[in-house]
Amino acid sequence: MSKEKIVNCVIIGSGPSGYSAAIYAARADLNPILFAGSQPGGQLMFTTNVDNYLGFPIGISGKNFMENCKKQAKRFNTVILYKNVSEVHFSSKKGGTHRINIENSSSLESKGIIIATGSRPKFLGIEKEKKFMGLGVSFCATCDGFFHKGKDVAVVGGGDTALEEASYLSKICKNVYLLVRKNSFKASKLLQNRVLKKKNITILFSTKILEIIGDNFLEGIKIIHNTNKTIQKLLISGLFIAIGNCPNTEIFQKKLSLDERGYILVKRGSTHTNIPGVFASGDVQDPIYRQAITSAGSGCMAALDLERYLSDI
Ligand SMILES: Cc1cc2nc3c(=O)[nH]c(=O)nc-3n(C[C@H](O)[C@H](O)[C@H](O)COP(=O)(O)OP(=O)(O)OC[C@H]3O[C@@H](n4cnc5c(N)ncnc54)[C@H](O)[C@@H]3O)c2cc1C
Structure with a gap:
């Protein structure tokens, strides 16, 4: 890739959002170049x-x-580079050129x-946790609650997400064990009250998972109650880990406006960031919905926002 070449559209990421943006950008003749990063296909590659x-x-x-998303983006001539973007230099001027440094390679300029x-x-960092993802x-x-309809499951975490997940699962599953490492919740009072009212949610404070049971798929867990050191086996079909999510924004620190958790801030109802010509879509700017379909939807929005921006400069 020549250093001097200035392109119209660089997309960083090859999840549903990146590919959706690529399809719309390519069809608008913006000739997108998409960086697939170290996890081509994104998070859905980990699910069954x-x-x-x-x-x-x-x-x-x-x-x-x-794979279908990739084929569709290629059909409209998206250039896919299986590389990571290592650094960005954004211009704060409308119509300015942004520079992207490519890991172990050259750089690229884009409007x-x-x-x-x-x-x-x-x-959590326990054995079989990654091996049994989707199992x-x-x-x-x-995404997965429906597969455990009428069964017993456990949720790990004491924050808002964990309590939201437990509350959602309590409507589908027979019993929900809510495993909290500390002796109190971190979640809002509103969510605590919602969970406390559910008859089929059992809250186990000061607990830690010792082991995931099962050879080929999860069949249960072994937990320890930290107060009295007793060990308990829970036979469950699903373990929902809700101890937090990290947006992949390390390279955008101090380059863009981020919220306190690191999510990119976009103007309400759009994908515009605080830098002209730089747009954000998908999970990286969405701490709430985090679904493939919402990510793809906002990828489409980003391509349309970019197309309008370029027509205007
Ligand atoms: C196990 C699991 C199961 C799920 N199941 C479902 C489901 O059934 N249904 C559903 O709707 N949602 C599901 N989700 C959520 C869904 O996967 C996400 O909402 C969706 O993938 C987000 O898409 P995205 O394009 O925003 O980002 P991601 O899918 O996270 O993709 C991010 C992309 O960015 C790239 N990238 C990151 N940093 C760089 C860099 N510096 N340079 C270049 N590239 C970079 C990565 O390589 C990756 O390709 C699941 C999530 C998980 C973890």
Whole structure:
């Protein structure tokens, strides 16, 4: 890639949001260049089935879904580079050129940037946690709760997300164990009250997971009650880990306005960041919904926002 070449559209990220932005940008003749990063396909590559994306009546595997997204983006001549962006230098002037440094490579200049670098769930750091992702271990109740209809599940965490997840699952599952490491919640009072009212949520404070039970998929967990050191086995079909999510914004620190958790701030109802010509879409700017369909939707918005921006400079 020549250093001097100035392009119209660079997309950083190859999840649903990045590919959706690429399809719209390519069809608007912006000739997008998409950086796939170190996790081509994004978070859905870690899941078995995607059952809630519109248009797939019998569901689709996460890998096949992302392969389809890639093929569709390529069909409209998106250039896909399997590289990480290591540094960005944004111009604060409207119509200015932004520079992207490519890991172990050269740099690239673009008038428009779409950031779709997504987020990553925080892990507990216990054995089989990653191996059983999609096989009983989940990071998203909205995505996987349905697979555990009428069964017993556990949610780990004491913050807002964990309590939201527990509350959601209590409507689908038979029993929900809510495992909280500390002896109190971090979540808002409103959510605490909602959870405390649910008859099928059992709250276990001061507990820690010692082990995930199962050979080929999750069959249960072993927990320890820290106050009296007793060990308990819970037979559950699903373990929902809700101890937090990190947006992938390390390279944008001090380059863009971020919220206190690191999510990119966009102007309400749009994908505009505080820098002209730089747009953000998908999970990286969305601490609330974090779904493939909402990410793809905002990827489309980012391409349309960029197309309008370029027509105006
Ligand atoms: C296990 C699991 C199961 C899920 N199941 C479902 C489901 O069934 N249904 C559903 O709707 N949602 C599901 N989700 C949520 C869904 O995966 C996300 O909402 C969605 O993937 C977000 O898309 P995105 O494009 O914003 O980012 P991501 O999918 O997170 O993709 C981010 C991309 O950015 C790239 N990137 C990051 N940093 C850089 C960099 N510096 N340079 C270049 N590239 C970079 C990465 O390589 C990656 O390609 C699940 C999530 C997980 C973790």
